[in-house]
Amino acid sequence: MNIQIRERPEAGSASIKTAIADCDIHPARATQTELYPFLAKRWHAHLETFGVHAYQGMMGGPPYPKAQPNASRRDAYPPEGGPQGSSLSFMQQQHLDPNNVVLGVLNPLNTGQGIRNQDLAAAICSAINDWQIEKWTSKDQRLKGSVVVANEDGQAAAAEIRKRAGDKNFVQVLLLSRNVEPLGQRRYWPIYEAAEEAGLPVGVHAFGFGGNPITASGWPSFYIEEMVGHSQCQQTALASLVLEGVFERFPKLKMVMVEAGFGWAPSLAWRLDKVFERLHAEVPHLRRKPSDYIRDHIWWTTQPMEDPERREHLFQTIEWIGWDRLLFATDYPHWDYDEPSRVLPAGVSDANKQAFYLDNARKLYGLS
């Protein structure tokens, strides 16, 4: 955990670092108006008058105050000003170059997702996609974008995906785990249909607002409860995807669980299988065991890395999931950033390391 500001290892102190993929990087806007060139004029005045009108109450800032500004590293403010993650050159200097990131997947947050006005949601998402190309992916070939979509309007989202299909600036579609309904619901199927058609995996990043309390027993009190709670939301969203038959309907669809942990996957899969044995009559559209769909369709990013006291517990857990299913991620520039060189304990074979840090991501995103 990177809550303390540590001095970075001096350049040259280590031998040349192995090439890695970072499957969760958060690019930020330097100013709110940075998006305006990509956004129709009517929305500029709208945003300044009414704000984004999200599925939560705060006009500015998150409902659970983060542990530090923008939930980001205090050492990640760019020298030219602006919030953490808003400068390409500083991201290169602080993260991409020293860590030898050869593939960086951008996952913009604070987009049009979780906004109640669906026209505005679609406009902002499309603008963010243009902005990713203009500010990031066209300027650094290592970086690849995620197509953000108006998640509550399946048709608009599908249209945005089709617009970006075949554009090599993008490697996936991005959703958040918390929406108006669980992610397996049919209102979201046009998204999966268009993603499958475009050959883009769908990343589901922990977080989002859909109007539902973050526990099935109402709203908790503390930021840490929201943070930990994202993992439970992700589990439930995945259960919904499996049980609604999304992977029967879209057999080529691939999904990535981003920043929600992976340690819970075996227990969830066992529970699903066990309950499915009893209750399969209710979901006759499923033709395979729930764990089979998970094994074939789901990948996990690693940050925040599972960190048990004993490393064999980690290794056993990864073996239950598969070394071929994990995608290394740092979450740069967020405060709970995982340092690439410290994330895996000793005792992992070179082949598994190579898969974990790079090859799985290249294969999934079609960038070999």
Added chain:
Amino acid sequence: MTSPIPGGVDCDLHPAVPHLTSLLPYMNDYWRDQVTTRGMTDLLSQSYPVNSPISARPDWRPAQGKPGSNLADMQRQALDKFAVAYGICNPLYGVQMVFSEDMADAFCRALNDWLAKEWLDKDDRLRGSIVIPVQSIEKSVKEIERCAQDRRFVQVLMLVMGDMPLGKRHYWPIYAAAERLGLPIGVHAGSAYHNPPTSVGWGSYHIEDYVAQAQAFQTQLTSLIIEGVFARHPNLKMVMLESGFTWLPPYLWRLHKFWRGVRMETPWVDRAPLEIVRSNIRFSLQPVDAPPDGETLNRLFDHMQSDELLLFSTDYPHWQFDGDEALPKGISPDLVRKVMLDNPLATYTRLKQSVKEVTP
């Protein structure tokens, strides 16, 4: 098969209320009249539809009536079968679902009196859990104090999905009363349906609601630990009932990591989450969400880093296992002894005391 040890404790049995009319003799005139005049029917919860396979094992399903509604069946199929010395009754009748705290209070009182008269009076092995009208703290505390005079009540029962997270300070007077009276708080699977049954909204299927119980237990554990319930009430035990337990190790890895990162937000949490779980939280054995091989299960037990967390349960009449396999394959005789005897007796301290110490 792993054989049970005679004289154990079955910590999760579900006697069923045949119908709301069965509780009428335990209500006052006003509430009897309300139930009849307003045409209220049964308080059945979506969590356990009577005919759902999960609600009763096929061979435990009676020819007539609700599964779990017949004492002779429970004796034959659970108490005698697993040769237990005690069986703890956790009624899941849907009294928590009503929205009026007055009505909930009347129904809880009736339910608790019904349990004492129709079940506890009829078999010395049976013990009860006090069902409380959680929407009102004052009424809940009163009901706990009223029922606790009967030493056969060994626990207070709450649902895992209610109006608010269970760690909220609002609920603490309930925990104070329970701690004072030597009663653990049992938190059982099920929802009052006052909130969507998952943290991402309403799913389409019963199977989703059931799977989501495990996630609800995780968020409740976070709430209980982070709000500081056990810093304030160090002697309070809470038992997660029908929660599953194989999610616990990875859940704690994550909570521990974030607690280290942001513990400045909740400085009263001055012990690691795992330590708090070891000292204050227990889990019923069934359901075992794991593959049927002993090797995987023993790895999972190793991940739990404690053999004191599990309490034997059949979850009768729910369908969690077949035949006599209440204890999963491959667990050591030592662990069987802990799970069936030592752990429950250490948790439910009233079990070791005479029920004759009645001081009403």
